[in-house]
Amino acid sequence: MDYMFETGFLGTRAPYFMDFVFIIVALLPFLVLAAIVMARVKSYKLHALSQSVIFVISVIVVSYFEYGVRVGGGFEKFMEGSNTSHNYALYVLIFxxxxxxxxxxxxxxxxxxxxxxxxxxxxxxxSSLAHKRAGQLTFFAIFMTSFTGIWVYVLLFIY
Known part of the structure; x- marks a missing residue:
């Protein structure tokens, strides 16, 4: 799995695995939004299936990411070369x-x-109204996870 730590494909300081995860994280809200549209057009089975598949793939991607971070040296290693304040980047990461x-x-x-x-x-x-509200909260949380994940990537590998 040495390929994970080769230079990434986005032209930043990030290793390959970070670029791969970055793309998935950036696309995630759009994929989930597409699944939500399926519910709006009453394709409930397709909505349920797509949400489940996106969730499982997300868990796999997070596991791949965590493996890469641990083997790659962790936060301190990825901070090398960044012009961002260590404490600021750490606070954003914790958030x-x-x-x-x-x-x-x-x-x-x-x-x-x-x-x-x-x-x-x-x-x-x-149960539709409760599910809709839970879905809205979930979508907002997914959007915020994506936004803050992109923020961390920018701080570590671009700025």
Missing amino acids: HIIIAIFTIIIWAKTIWSARKAEKKGTLPGS
């Missing part, structure tokens, strides 16, 4: 991690609750 953890929990809960409601026959139906 990102808090949002990302919240996001994965709320996203998993939203999917789990939806499957449970679907089995009970209340989704679509009486």
Whole structure:
């Protein structure tokens, strides 16, 4: 897996795996938005399937990312070459991690609750409003995770 640490393809100081994860993170809100549109046009099965697939792929990408960070030397190693203040970058990273953890929990809960409601026959139906609200919160959290992830990338590898 040495390829992970070769120079990335986006022309920054980031290694390959960071560029790959950056692209996925940047696309994530758009992929989730496409899945939401499926629900709006009443393609509920496709909506559920796409949300589940996007969630699973996201967990795999996060695992790949975590492996790369640990093996690649961690935050301190990736800070090398950055003109950003160490403390500022660390605070932004901590903020990102808090949002990302919240996001994965709320996203998993939203999917789990939806499957449970679907089995009970209340989704679509009486559980729809609660699911819509949970979905809106989840989408906002995914957007914020993406935004803060891009912010961290810029601080570490561009600025």
